[in-house]
Amino acid sequence: MMTRIVGEVMTGEVVEARRETPAGELARLLDRHRIGGLPVLDHDDKVVGVVARADLAGGRARCTAAEVMSTPAVTVHPEQRVEAAARVMERHRVDRLPVVDEEDRLIGIATRRDLLRVFLRTDDEIRREVTDAVLPRVLSPTGPCAVTVSVRDGVVRLAGRLADPDAVALAVRSVWRVDGVVGVVNHLTGLTGLTGLTTEAGPGVSPGRRRVP
Numbered sequence: 001m002m003t004r005i006v007g008e009v010m011t012g013e014v015v016e017a018r019r020e021t022p023a024g025e026l027a028r029l030l031d032r033h034r035i036g037g038l039p040v041l042d043h044d045d046k047v048v049g050v051v052a053r054a055d056l057a058g059g060r061a062r063c064t065a066a067e068v069m070s071t072p073a074v075t076v077h078p079e080q081r082v083e084a085a086a087r088v089m090e091r092h093r094v095d096r097l098p099v100v101d102e103e104d105r106l107i108g109i110a111t112r113r114d115l116l117r118v119f120l121r122t123d124d125e126i127r128r129e130v131t132d133a134v135l136p137r138v139l140s141p142t143g144p145c146a147v148t149v150s151v152r153d154g155v156v157r158l159a160g161r162l163a164d165p166d167a168v169a170l171a172v173r174s175v176w177r178v179d180g181v182v183g184v185v186n187h188l189t190g191l192t193g194l195t196g197l198t199t200e201a202g203p204g205v206s207p208g209r210r211r212v213p
Contacts, residue, residue: 006085007078009115010099010108016041017051019066026065027056039073039098039106040065046104047073050094075100076110086115086182090155116153121180123151129178130156138174139167147171147188155183165190 015033017026017040029038030053037052049069056068075098076085089097089112099108131149139147139162147160156175162168168188175184 004082005078006076006080006082006097006099006110006115007108009082009117010078010110011114012108014039014098014106014109016106017065018042019048019064021065023056023063023065023068026051026068030056036095039109040069041106045106047075047098047100047106049073050098073098075104077101078107082115083180083182085110086112086154089115090183112153116182123154126154126156126178126180127151130175134174134178135171138170139164153182154180155185156181157185157187159187161189 015029015035015038017029017038019040019042021040026038030036037050039047040049040051042048049065049071050073051065051069055070074088074092074094076088078099078101085097089095096109096111098106099110101107127149130151135147135149147158147162150157156178158171158175162171168186168190171188172184172186175181
């Protein structure tokens with residue numbers, strides 16, 4: 001798959017707000033431009049937060065952007081790979097990412113659609129590679145083994161039982177390497193009782209959740 005970077009797919013014209021923008025004006029901007037959120041900038045055009053529709057719920061019409069925004073903002077840089085940015089989006093469960101320069105100044109916006117359309121592979125193509133090529137290669141050909149695979153928007157979900165508990169980690173790592181995969185949700189179970197391991201957005205470990213690099 002051809003490697004693309006965020007700067008090639010981002011939108012340069014961004015609907016934005018300032019810290020002092022009233023909540024009523026924020027709601028009008030979201031409705032007028034039919035978007036789900038927008039970045040909030042300081043006086044130096046640096047991204048300090050993001051306001052989504054959900055932030056405006058509850059009748060807080062007299063507030064300002066500074067009072068309702070989510071901060072710190074989850075941002076990406078233009079030179080980052082599209083696949084890596086898509087994984088950041090999946091990890092933080094957001095639909096758009098402000099694109100900033102090295103000084104955190106806003107230069108564009110990348111939406112989920114912008115990123116996912118770069119992947120030339122369909123969900124069906126990803127699923128076929130996982131089921132026909134990846135899993136048979138990493139899983140033991142003997143013993144109980146039943147794995148179901150589903151893919152939606154590049155996120156692969158694995159479920160079932162494996163004869164070898166150690167194969168759980170190997171299977172997840174291998175699926176991550178498939179082109180077009182932006183997330184892996186793992187519900188595989190080993191015969192020794194290993195279960196409920198969830199990896200949604202790449203390497204790392206968080207409380208109550210094991211992720212496989």
